[in-house]
Amino acid sequence: MKDTRIIGKIVKVSGECVAKYYEGEEFDLTLYSLITGKVKRTANICPFLYAAIFPYLVTLQFGGCFPWEKNKDVFLAGCPDNLKVTIEMRRVKE
Numbered sequence: 001m002k003d004t005r006i007i008g009k010i011v012k013v014s015g016e017c018v019a020k021y022y023e024g025e026e027f028d029l030t031l032y033s034l035i036t037g038k039v040k041r042t043a044n045i046c047p048f049l050y051a052a053i054f055p056y057l058v059t060l061q062f063g064g065c066f067p068w069e070k071n072k073d074v075f076l077a078g079c080p081d082n083l084k085v086t087i088e089m090r091r092v093k094e
Helices: 047-061
Strands: 004-013 026-028 074-078 086-094
Touching: 004 047, 047 074, 047 086
Parallel strands: none
Antiparallel strands: 004 026, 004 086, 074 086
8 A cells, every 4th residue: 555645835925924934945744654544644734835835735635636737646736915926736646
């Protein structure tokens, strides 16, 4: 059985981010481990950004994809604060 991890990476910061994100910062956003059967705690990230990306995390975590994305294992999303931060979420199968 293969487990799936979701890695988030800040790929763009425009202007001043009140959460102090910087380009290149990475987070483990994995929600659930198939191997252990346990829910994982998410990294310490801005709650507004997390609320915006949560539906996409669930989709990637459980095998879904977004037809408009070229790479089915990657999704880009923006911060709800006028898109000041862009995060790339990447599905990694282990």
